[in-house]
Structure formats: structure tokens, C-alpha cells
Amino acid sequence: MTFSSISFFIFFTVVILVMLVTKIKIFSKRKLRHTILLVASYLFYGWWNWRFCFLMLVLTVAAYISAIQIDRKPENKFYLYSGIIIPLVILGIFKYFNFFVSSFAEIFGIHNTNSLNIILPVGISFYTFQSLSYTIDVYRKKSRVEKNFIRLALYISFFPQLVAGPIVRASDFLPQLDEERNVNSNNFKTGIQIFSFGLFKKIVVADWLSVFVDNVFRTPGMFHAISLILAVIAYSIQIYFDFSGYSDMAIGCAKCLGYDFARNFNLPYISGNITEFWRRWHISLSSWLKEYLYIPLGGNRKGNARTYINNMITMLLGGLWHGANWTFLAWGGIHGIALCVHKIYKDILPPPPNTVRHIFAAKILNFIRCFFAVLLTNLFVCFCWILFRADSFSTAGQIIIRIITWQNGIIQIYSWVVAAILILLSATITAIIRAYRTKSGETNGFYVVLDLSKFWHLVIFFLFIGLIIGLAFVGTNPFIYFQF
């Protein structure tokens, strides 16, 4: 049951209706609402495979017991370690066991290795990380211990963010459960618009781009360098629209139910350097890795060499988090190197003083500098996406070599790529203009949230919904980040 499926629309409508019933006075109990949402979340997850629910339950029980024991006896580290190790072992078995066994066997030339006949539970990486962060936060006293099992279980399994994030912190979500939150008209109007925005990104833009990207990455040897470049650009837009679209849908769903999630993307493709890119891309994962991996490793507090090593470890594991494949590891590694290089560059070359006196000239120079910085960053990011998308190093190598040597082949100027670039550009420019109007001048993405009580706003909203239905790619195309 994906957010873009009909079954989800039926499911969500039922959930909303049931939540509306809890607004009636005799049913109006917070505990009942939480229980309904918990049951709905387990139903949502069990839709894929009911056995997965037990896995999530085990993780929840482990986190629940560990956190309570940590709160009782903070000096006893046993429960902290068990609260960390149990989720990691589960993740390791389900996601990485076969990968490590096969890689080990390949390196040492061992044949007849046994692999586990298991399927990867959807979204396991997301809820494992949520459970981990809860246990650690309780230990660090950043989050209060949750003694109500239902509320903790709801935090880990809350269906809008369950299978593809954003990775929500307990300190952000649990306090919301203390408040009187439920479906209401204003939240619903905002939530449904954010959801539609995400739906458009996913089923109109990302899914149509996937048609071209899949074609080219399946048989790159058939295509001209121009088509390959376009496919790489298409993939960089596809993965952004796919994942940020899902995040928007998750944020929109939660909003409809009365809960707030923070943004997960902030216009990553306007980044002027790779460090900035990671502050804008998959924000919930980047900040998770920083807080629970990079900083505990020592962060930048133990000298330059350790900073670079910590950076590399974080990014390599971040790469591996995306999937059990060497290409993901390489993707993380290259990003790690780039982050180190950028840090060295910043240390060696501090920003040049502004010697240009004329304000207009200075602005122009700054614009040119920014433009090239964004261009270079995007070139690098796109290059890395080749590794991320290709199913093997040989495919990635073939694509890179064919582009560099400007090989001949089929030229396909896919019209959805052109449309996607225009959509991305116009949305980005709008966001930048809006940012300039704010006091801070910081971009923070934006959602087109209309006032649906106004006639023409309502017309635009209906028109948008009509376009989504009419232009949607209706083949089956799962969310890219589900596999993680």
C-alpha cells in the first residue's frame, strides 16, 4: 500500500472518518485516538506482509524496555547497549547478512555459501533508526522516557513516516502526543494540499522520468552520450522528486491527522558546495548521522585527521544505509571524500575579502561566483548519482566512459526531462524570491498552500488535482526509497 495507490486512499479516508468519530464527546479520549492510529499503522505495515509487524513489535518492545531501564539505572550501560545492539542486529540480518556473506565469499573465492532466504522488510532502515535515536536520546536525557507502550509504539510505527521517513525524533513527536491533536478543518486543508503537492512530484514527474531513466540505465551501450547525460540529469531530478514527494505526502498525511513533521528537503540543487548539499538533502537522515554517528565518533573535536576519518566513516555508513551494494558504499565514499576536500579547501582558502567597492558590481560578481559554485556542485552530485542508480560498477563505468568519449548511439530528448527541468527551475526561483522577501533571506523550500475558502483558490486546487489524475503515470513504480 503506497501513498499513491487507490488502496491507500481508501485506507486513509477510513482513518480520517474514524478519527472524526473520536471528536464526538463520548469517544473523545486521547488514548483511544492513539490506539486507533497505532492499529491503523500496523494495518498499513501489515498490508505488505503481516510478518513484518512482529519485527516492528520486537523493535518497539526492545526500545521500550531499554529506555525504561536506562531511565531507572542510567549508570548501568547494559540496557543502553542492548537498546542499540538489538535494532542493529535485526537490521544487519535482514538487510546486510546476504550482502556480507556473498561479498566475503567472492573475495576469498568460496563457493556454495549459504544465504538467508528472507525478504527485506519495507522501511526497516527508517524505523530502526527511529528506535535507536529514542534509546540514545533517553540515555542522553534529550528525550523523556515514554512509559506508555501505546504511545511509544505509535512513535515508531506512525504510518505517514513509517516506510520512507522522514526520520522523526522522539523529542519532536512524543510531546505532540501530549497535546489534543486531531483532524480539523484547517489542518486537513493544509495537509491535503501538501499531500497533493507530493503526489504530483511522485506520480507525474518522478514516475514519468523513471520510464526514460530505466530505459537508458538498462542498456547504456545503445545510447548517445547526449542521451546518457540527459538520463543522469533525469535521474537526479527523479530521485529528488520521488523522495521529496514521498516526504511531502508523509508530512501532508500527518498534518491531516493533526501532527507536524519537519521538512526533509530544502532545495538541495541550489547548494553551492557539497557540505551545503547535505544540509539540504534528506535532512532527517543527515542530521541523524551527524548526531548519532559523526559526533559520537569525535566529530571535528579531535584534530583534522580524525575529522576526515569521522567524515569518511559517516558517509560510508550513510551510503551503506541506502542499500546493501558496493555501489552505494562507493557513492557514500565519494561524497565523504568531497566533504573532506571541501573542508580542506575552506581551511586553506578563507573567503576572499570584498575588494569591489561598487555595490552592483559586487552583486554581479557574487552572482557569477554562486552560479559556478552551484553548477560545479550539481555536476559532482549528478556524477555520484550514476553510481547510486547503476546496478553494478560495470554499468556505471560504461556510462561514464561513453559520456567522456562522446559515443554515438540513440539520441532521445525525452520531453518529460525538459518539463521536469522547467518545473524544478520555476519552483526553485519562486522559493528563492520568497526567501529574499523574508527577514533572514534563508530558503526553506515552500509549499503552495492556498486558502481553500476562496473560490479561485479552490478552482486552482481542483485544477491541480485534475491535472495530477490526467497526467499521472499509471504503471507500477514503487518509491525509490522504499528499498532502503
Added chain:
Amino acid sequence: MRQNKAVKFILAGITAFLFLNILCLVYYNIPVHITTQTGVTDYAWEKHAFYSKMTEGFGYGKMNNEGFNNLRNYNKQPVDILIMGSSQMEGTNVPQNKTAAALLNELFNGLKYAYNIGISGHDFPHIVNNIETAIQYYKPSEYIVIETGSMQFSIQDMEESINGTLKRIPSYDSKIMFFLQKIPYLRLLYLQYRHFTGNGGENGPEQNIIAFDKEKYSTALDAVMKRLHQLSTEYGAGIIIFYHPHLVFGGGGLISEDTVYEYSALFKNSCLRNDVIFINMADCFIEEYNNSYILPHGFSNTVIGAGHLNRNGHRLIANELFRQINIREKADSIQ
């Protein structure tokens, strides 16, 4: 207050729906198909209807006075070449002046006139089912060209097509259904629904084939070809069948035709045995790909190399038909 809200809600919905229909006039505006009285095909589009299609390729044009995709109206003028086929030959995915029929007329430069009655859903058995009526109606003086994108048909369909008893494709052209089909956005929604249920593409006749019984199949196919030959002799017009397979990508930049050899061999031999001219476009397509990496099927907004014939496909077919007809004319004049 609540009533006002409901009225506003409904009015906004209606306004948005109107705007969506205006957009669809350009994006996806397909005429209604109507049962033909003549029986030359199972149905034709509305007469003189404008169409535009941006869901697969970028096609636009105006149907002629018979509801077929031709640049010229049919006013009982002599037809030299009658072209029959499916949506591939109809060519609504490309501009009207770029269809194979239009290009063929351009190549003949007025010396011969080719009239296209290719229309969606009409696979080979449906064409055979209607061919005699079409010949009698248009009286083509030189050739009847039949397009097919497949060589796999159900035996039952073939047998019924010889007798003219194959079930005709229904048209929903009466009253409410007609008016509903006149609303472009609803047509688009219906298309989306068909894609969603897996019926959006071309319905290959091979879907009806359960098992391949070579002997029975060969007998049924021979009977069809014999019938075509008989009609050719009776009405004095040669029959040309041209087959245009999709190309499939292999490893290392190689390309091949997407054809099941057993079927293609049977089809080709059956044509030869019965004096039906058979043109397999595969070699022509592969040569074009090897020379200039151009594919005959697929568009800039669809899966590469899949779906309907694109401009290049139509151009290659027109050139090949022109070449084959000229070769035969020269051979005839020598004799």
C-alpha cells in the same frame, strides 16, 4: 452558510473541470468512433473531426469526410492503392502530413493515389474480415496494402475472418455515451483507467493464443492467404502485406527484431505460396538503426522504441512501399 460553502465547492469543481477540458483540447482530444454504414472497417471516427494527441508522440490533424486520417476527402475519386491497417497505419501519433499514407502520396507526386483506411484496433484478422467490402467500395486499381505489427493470430479469428463472421469492434456511439465521449477530459480519464487496468496499449491478438499447434495454425493461415489471393485475382489488384516488428535492444549495442521465428516463417511461406507480396520491414529498420541510430517506433514522451510508429517509422514504410511498388511496375513493364 454551509449551503453557500457547498455551492462554492460545486461551482469551483465545475469551473476547474471546464479549464481541464480546454487544456485537453490540445493535450488529448480524440473524436468519437462511429459504426460505419459501408462496412469497410468496423468503425470510423467522426467526419471532419479535429484530433490532437500528446499522450504518445505529438499528433494532430483533421479526419476526412469519411472519418479516416487522410489529407484529402474521399469523393469517389479513383483509388490506386488502398491502405488498410490498425492504429499504426492510422498514424494519429504523428502530424497528419507525416503518416506513411501521406508520404507515399507525396512520393507518387500525383501519379498514383493512395487512400488510407487504417484505424485503431483493426488487426490482421479484422482487416481480412472487412477486405472484400472495402475492395468493392473503393475499387483499388493497383494494390491493397495491409499493415500488420504481428504475425501471431488466433486460429478461430483467422477462420472467422475468412467467412466475414469475425465479431465486429463495437462503437459506443448512441445518446449518452456519445456525449460523454465528446468531453475531452473524460476521454483522458478513460485512457488513464485503461492504462491502469493494463489495457491501454495495443491489444495484441497473441493474447488470445493459448497454444501453438503448428499444423492447424498453418492450415488456417493458408486459408486466409488463399482467400486474399482469390480476392486479388477477382478484383485485379495485388495484395501487399507489410510487417513492421518492434526492435529489441540486446547487449553491446546490438539490436534485433522482436519476432517469434516459427510464426514469421509460416507467415512468409504462406504469402509466397499464395502470391501475396510480403514485406518484412525488419531489415530496413535494422539498417536504419545501424546507419543512424534511429528507431521506427516510440516517441520522445514514451518508452524508447516501443508503442506506435513514429515519423521515422512512417517515412521508412512509405519509402519501402514506394520502392517495392516501383520494382514490381518495372518488372511488369519488362514482361
